[in-house]
Amino acid sequence: MHSAEHRSKMERKRSRMDIISDILLIINEKGGKIKPTHLMYKANLSHKQMKSYLNDLYKGNFAKKEIVDEKAKIAITNKGRDFLTKFSRMKEFEKTFGL
Numbered sequence: 292m293h294s295a296e297h298r299s300k301m302e303r304k305r306s307r308m309d310i311i312s313d314i315l316l317i318i319n320e321k322g323g324k325i326k327p328t329h330l331m332y333k334a335n336l337s338h339k340q341m342k343s344y345l346n347d348l349y350k351g352n353f354a355k356k357e358i359v360d361e362k363a364k365i366a367i368t369n370k371g372r373d374f375l376t377k378f379s380r381m382k383e384f385e386k387t388f389g390l
Contacts, residue, residue: 310334312378314344315353318367319375324357325365 305313317333318325325333331341345365348354353371357364 308378310336310344311348311353312375314341314348315367315371315375318354318365319372323367324359327363327365330365 314330314334314336317330321329327341327345331338334341336344345354348371349356351370352368353374355366355368357366
C-alpha cells in the first residue's frame with residue numbers, strides 16, 4: 292500500500308457499523324464480558340458516544356448488562372456474535388472486490 296493510500300485509509304472516520312463491530316469484538320475478545328470503562332477506552336469513544344452505541348446494542352439484543360460480583364459488566368449475546376461473523380464476511384467480500 293502506498294503511503295498516501297495508507298494515510299487516507301487511516302484518516303477515514305470509522306463508520307457506525309465499524310464502531311459497533313469494534314465494540315462487539317472488544318467484548319468478545321475479553322471473554323464475552325467487560326467493564327464499561329474498559330470498553331470505553333479500548334473502543335476509543337467518549338462516555339456519551341459509548342452510551343448511545345450501547346443503548347442501540349441493548350435494544351437490538353446484541354449486548355446486555357450483567358452484574359458480576361456486584362459490578363456492572365457488558366456482555367455480548369449470541370446475536371452479537373452472529374453479527375460479528377456476518378460483518379467479518381462482508382468486510383472480506385469488500386476486500387476481495389477492492390471496495
